[in-house]
Amino acid sequence: MGPEALSQVLRQLPVLDHPNLLVGLETSDDAAVYKLNGSTAIINTVDFFTPIVDDPYLFGQIAATNALSDIYAMGGQPLLALNIACFPSCLPKEMLAQILRGGADKVMEAEAIIAGGHTIEDDEPKYGLAVTGLVHPDKVTSNSNARTDNLLVLTKPLGTGIINTAIKGGLASDEVIRQASHSMCELNKEAARIMNNTGARACTDITGFGLMGHAAEMAEASNVSLEIWSEEVPLLPGTLDMASMGMIPAGAYNNQTYLQGKTKFSGQIKAELQLAFFDPQTSGGLLISIPEGKADILMQGMNDAGIAHAAVIGKVKQRKSHLIEIV
Amino acid sequence: MVKEIDCRGLNCPQPVINTKKALDEISTGRITTIVDNPVAHKNVSLFARNSGHQVEDKEENGVFYISITKGSGENPPSEQTETEQTLPVAAQKPVYLISSNCFGQGSPDLGTVLMKSLMLTLAESDPAPGALIFLNTGVYLAAEGSDVLPYLSKLSERGTSIMACGTCLDYYQLREKLAAGQISNMYEINSKLTGSSKVITVS
Numbered sequence: 204m205g206p207e208a209l210s211q212v213l214r215q216l217p218v219l220d221h222p223n224l225l226v227g228l229e230t231s232d233d234a235a236v237y238k239l240n241g242s243t244a245i246i247n248t249v250d251f252f253t254p255i256v257d258d259p260y261l262f263g264q265i266a267a268t269n270a271l272s273d274i275y276a277m278g279g280q281p282l283l284a285l286n287i288a289c290f291p292s293c294l295p296k297e298m299l300a301q302i303l304r305g306g307a308d309k310v311m312e313a314e315a316i317i318a319g320g321h322t323i324e325d326d327e328p329k330y331g332l333a334v335t336g337l338v339h340p341d342k343v344t345s346n347s348n349a350r351t352d353n354l355l356v357l358t359k360p361l362g363t364g365i366i367n368t369a370i371k372g373g374l375a376s377d378e379v380i381r382q383a384s385h386s387m388c389e390l391n392k393e394a395a396r397i398m399n400n401t402g403a404r405a406c407t408d409i410t411g412f413g414l415m416g417h418a419a420e421m422a423e424a425s426n427v428s429l430e431i432w433s434e435e436v437p438l439l440p441g442t443l444d445m446a447s448m449g450m451i452p453a454g455a456y457n458n459q460t461y462l463q464g465k466t467k468f469s470g471q472i473k474a475e476l477q478l479a480f481f482d483p484q485t486s487g488g489l490l491i492s493i494p495e496g497k498a499d500i501l502m503q504g505m506n507d508a509g510i511a512h513a514a515v516i517g518k519v520k521q522r523k524s525h526l527i528e529i530v
Numbered sequence: 531m532v533k534e535i536d537c538r539g540l541n542c543p544q545p546v547i548n549t550k551k552a553l554d555e556i557s558t559g560r561i562t563t564i565v566d567n568p569v570a571h572k573n574v575s576l577f578a579r580n581s582g583h584q585v586e587d588k589e590e591n592g593v594f595y596i597s598i599t600k601g602s603g604e605n606p607p608s609e610q611t612e613t614e615q616t617l618p619v620a621a622q623k624p625v626y627l628i629s630s631n632c633f634g635q636g637s638p639d640l641g642t643v644l645m646k647s648l649m650l651t652l653a654e655s656d657p658a659p660g661a662l663i664f665l666n667t668g669v670y671l672a673a674e675g676s677d678v679l680p681y682l683s684k685l686s687e688r689g690t691s692i693m694a695c696g697t698c699l700d701y702y703q704l705r706e707k708l709a710a711g712q713i714s715n716m717y718e719i720n721s722k723l724t725g726s727s728k729v730i731t732v733s
Contacts, residue, residue, distance in 0.1 A: 372543035374717075434706065444696060444715040449546040449577030453569040474576075 205457035206412050226277070226345055233273040233408055234336075236343050244340040248273035250410075251287045251331020255367045255485055256384060259298045263305020263330060264388040269410065269486035270332035271313050275395035276408040276489055277345070279338035281313045286320025289329040302330050313392055344398065348405035349425035349492035353519040356501060358394040359386055359488025360512045361414055361479055362442030364452045369445040379441035386439060386512075387486040394489050394513070397504035401497050409487030413458045415480050415527055417490060419465050422526040425492075431480070431517040431529045433472050438479060446475035454483035467525040480529065488512070492519055533559075537574075538566040538593065545570040546577045549598070553583070557725045558601030565594050581718055582661060582691035601660065601725065623660030625726040626652070628668040629733045645671065646678055648732065653681040658688040660726060663719055664711070668732075669698045674707040682710035695719060 204212075219227060225244055226236035234248035250270040254262045267284075274281045286306060290299045299322070310317050315334070366383040369375040375383075391408060398406060405425065407417045414436065422429045458481040468477055493501050498515060505513035520528075535552050537545035549563045563574050571587065571594040578585045584599040602623065632641025633648055649671070652659055662685065664672050671678050672694045686692055692711025699705040699713060723729050 368543050372547045374543075374547075443713070444717075447576070447580040447713070447715070448550075448717070449573035449575075449580070450543055451569070451573050451576070453542060453567075456569050456572060 205454065205461065206416055207457065207461040225340060225343055233276040236277060236338065236340075236345075238340045242339060244338050244343065246274050246277050246279045246336040246338055247333070248336075249287065249331065249333040251329050252485075253327055253329050256370070259301040260305040261384060261388065263302035263307075264309050265305075265384070265486055266302075266330045267306035267309035267332055268388050268390055270334055271309065271315070272391045272408045272410070272486060272489075274334055274336035275391040276406050277336070277338060278342050278395070278399055278406065279336035281310070281315035281334050281336045283318050283335045284310045284315055285318060285333045286322070287329075287331050287333060288320065288322040289325035289327070290322060291326055291328065292324055294328070299328075302328070306330065306332065309388065309390065313390055342399065344404055344406035344491075346405065346407050346421045346424035349421050349427055349429070349519050350405075350494070351427055351519055351521050352495055353405070353492040354495055354498040354515050355418075355429060355431070355517040355519065356491045356493060356498065356505075356513060357409070357414070357437065357488055357516045358391065358491070358505065358510055358513045359389070359409070360437035360439045360442075361409070361482055361484060361487070362439035362445075363387055363485045363487065364413075364455060364482040365442050365445050365450050365479065366439060367485065368452045369441070369448070369450040372450060374445065374448060374450060375441060379439070379445075383439050383441075391489050393508045394505065394510055397501060397508060397510075398489065398491050398493075401493065401501045401504065403491050403493045403497070403501065405492035407490050409484045409490055411454060411483045413455065413481040413483050414490070415462050415466050416458050419462055419526045421490065421492065422522075425519075426522055428520045428523045428525060429517055429527050430520050431527060433476060433480075433529050435514050435516045436480070437512040437514050437516075442479055442482075443473075443475050446478055451478050452483060455481045458483065462527075465525060466527040466529065468529045470530060472529060477529075532597070533561045535561055535563040537570060538564055540565070540570070541567070542570055542573050546573050549574050549577065549596075553578075553581070553598065553600055554721060556600060557727065558604055560597065560599045560603050563596045563598065565596070566592060568594075570594075571596065580712065580714075582693065582722065622726075622728055623657050624728040624730050625661045625663065625722060626659050627663045627665065627723065627729060627731045628671065629665040629731065631667045631670040633732060645732075649678040649681040653684040653688075658685055658690045661691045661693060661722055662711070663714070663722060664692075664694045664698070665719070666695070666698055667702070669694045669702060669704055669708075672708060672710040673699075673704045674709045676709065679709055686710065693719065693722070
């Protein structure tokens with residue numbers, strides 16, 4: 204659901220204020236965090252969606268990677284996962300088995316376990332996970348901890364929404380598909396481990412609301428503005444070419460409309476690049492806010508771990524008229 | 531007769547794909563794509579403009595009519611009635627494929643002078659070329675620091691579409707320095723070349 208429609212719905216819900224609920228709805232974070240005691244908090248999250256690739260095993264991997272990412276974005280470790288699946292009775296059951304196997308392999312790679320799940324019949328397949336993770340209550344990397352003069356690091360290239368649209372249209376080359384698929388099923392586990400070791404306190408993962416939407420949530424929750432350096436933002440190969448051919452998903456336009464007045468583009472930034480910044484991401488990277496003095500260590504760690512696309516893409520500024528300024 | 535591509539009820543990317551197919555089938559002419567959602571309207575317009583075609587659109591009760599003119603806009607001979615005159619070859623606008631920043635083999639200095647002279651000539655020529663496509667080191671001509679930029683801007687004003695190969699710009703690290711025309715890809719370049727009856731290669 205788009206951010207505008209979702210916020211209209213969520214506005215009607217009561218705000219729950221419980222002393223142990225460290226992170227709830229109001230900061231638009233990736234997952235809920237509940238403090239059990241002085242050294243342990245649990246993180247709960249759920250995410251599922253319809254197939255974006257034809258290969259069921261790959262779809263399972265991508266959906267699970269995407270769901271696990273919310274735990275990593277909060278600074279936690281995944282512990283338990285439950286499958287959520289919808290599947291039509293007319294399709295071969297082997298296909299569902301392959302989806303679940305893709306998910307199970309990613310959960311195993313995350314060093315968590317699948318403890319069960321729930322499957323219902325539906326016209327269109329859907330798959331994802333409900334995940335429980337653990338984090339130290341003082342080490343939650345919430346949206347609300349970005350501080351002025353922090354640098355912003357993005358760990359994966361943008362463009363999966365545009366490229367998925369091009370795949371549907373039959374316009375994406377094999378190499379473009381291969382690189383996008385690889386990016387979508389790469390866990391944010393290593394990136395999060397390096398982030399946690401470096402002592403970053405603010406993080407979100409880039410998913411359906413695009414870089415701009417999730418950055419705006421971070422700016423809002425931290426009461427700051429973010430400056431994004433357009434030339435530094437990593438893009439998947441083929442993204443701008445496909446964008447220029449009109450392969451823009453509806454979600455990108457929804458995000459752009461919702462964020463009008465909150466984002467400002469300065470200087471000459473091509474329309475296609477602007478749209479890439481609003482492009483909804485499937486299983487995107489982490490956006491990390493890190494004190495300037497620690498950014499080198501963080502980037503060195505990313506390079507050593509082979510997270511090749513990680514880049515410093517901007518800086519946290521004092522709150523201005525716009526939440527995000529793209530230069 | 532303007533061909534209508536009715537994409538009502540279709541979601542992206544299908545309207546773009548259907549429009550692309552219809553444009554691929556003609557070398558010159560006009561089509562109207564009909565869509566009923568704003569996203570398809572934006573994407574079809576974006577695609578058609580970036581492919582170097584002329585676009586006019588109007589909205590009536592939530593239905594968008596996107597009129598796209600490819601090339602001169604004249605219907606191709608096969609679609610014309612017998613009484614109509616086909617456009618004489620001499621009047622068709624040539625497409626120039628420029629794959630080097632020098633004109634001809636030999637001294638690079640001479641090649642540079644000749645290229646500048648060619649661009650000056652093209653800027654004054656009648657009719658103006660349909661398109662200039664810059665490939666390989668040719669992209670230097672459309673980048674900052676090129677001394678033919680005034681001619682390219684004049685050509686652009688006269689309706690010539692200027693296309694620079696994106697892969698080439700990336701290779702020579704010129705993407706951010708492109709000073710004339712639009713970044714294009716091999717797909718578009720190929721459709722431009724195959725869609726034109728008069729292609730002149732300058733290398």
